[in-house]
Amino acid sequence: MQGRMIQLLLMILLATAIIAAEASLNPLFEDSVQSNSSYNSSAITFVSDNSISSAPVILMPGSGYYSSHPFAIGGGVGSQTVLYNSDPNSATAMSHEVGSAQNLSGRSEFSAISRSTQSEYYDRSYTTTAMKIDETVTSGKVEIGVLSGGEGHAWKNPALEIEEEYVGTYHITKNFTINSSLSKTRAFDGWQNCCGAIGVGIGISSPRLSLLSADEVFNCRRSR
Structure with missing residues (x-):
């Protein structure tokens, strides 16, 4: 009985690890769970x-020419x-x-x-x-x-x-x-920069999790 419980516990831990690994490779899943936006x-x-209206001022300075030829100052109104x-x-x-x-x-x-x-x-x-x-x-x-x-x-x-x-x-x-x-x-980089964007890094599938070698992990190679 104890052996079955240990085996069941290991299976649960393994399934949890697989789900966490797949979620870490999927930014859409991670973004839906926790948004850092x-x-x-x-x-x-x-x-x-x-x-507004312009009211020019009429000037007739002196008693000479401008007394009979007044001029207006004030160039109108405006705005900018x-x-x-x-x-x-x-x-x-x-x-x-x-x-x-x-x-x-x-x-x-x-x-x-x-x-x-x-x-x-x-x-x-x-x-x-x-x-x-x-x-x-x-x-x-x-x-x-x-x-x-x-x-x-x-x-x-x-x-x-x-x-x-x-x-x-x-x-x-x-x-x-x-x-x-x-x-x-932006492209999603995994925990290794060399692995590139989504779908280019390490592919982890639940039945073959134990088949990954160190060379496949650190050299960004997929297991076949």
């Missing part, structure tokens, strides 16, 4: 409601907003500039959101950059720009570049939104 999120939003999303995986910029306008009224919204998740086996990032414009400009100049970086040198070789210019009196409505995502998967 981290999550980061950041966001910024800017909203501007404008209703530039939004940079400096996420290293997706560089994006949006700009909106109004200059020398007699009247400016309307609303502009800017927002940037960046989310990222990191774990032992993957890196994932998601970014959203948006610009909404709904405004009326009287006798002014409006410049709108959108730039989205691609791979490598994002600013020198952008994947998307938009430039618009308006001179005069306009009602302008624009809605730009750029979404981007990046996912990187």
